[in-house]
Amino acid sequence: MSTCERCGAEFHCAMADAAPGQKPSGAPGETPCWCTFLPPALPVPGEAAAVGCWCPDCLRAHIAALKAP
Template sequence: MSTCERCGATFHCAMADPGPDGQADTTPCWCTALPPAVPVPGKGAAVGCWCPACLRAHIAAQAARATPSG
């Protein structure tokens, strides 16, 4: 299980966590179905995953900032 870098929740990340059989998970991660929302770090930079709730909240906040307030 992975730990969210924002809130500390545990969740399954198919790119980092093994599948149910203990081998590499070959299914796409849940996050690949969402729009890109954070920059990919450069070479040598460490990055942690965010849980579904934190990533969706971040995407919603980005969308709200991008929408002009009438």
């Protein structure tokens, strides 16, 4: 399980929460994370990034705020 960097909620991230002993490779056919189905709103964290992933609720709220006038 991953922990949301914004609110602390636990959630599943297919990119970070690979099966035990398996590292996500990004290979074609690998199950994409739920966040890939949402509009891009934040830079994807890399190995050196200080900010981690957000849970579905926080990411959806952020996207909604970006669309608000």
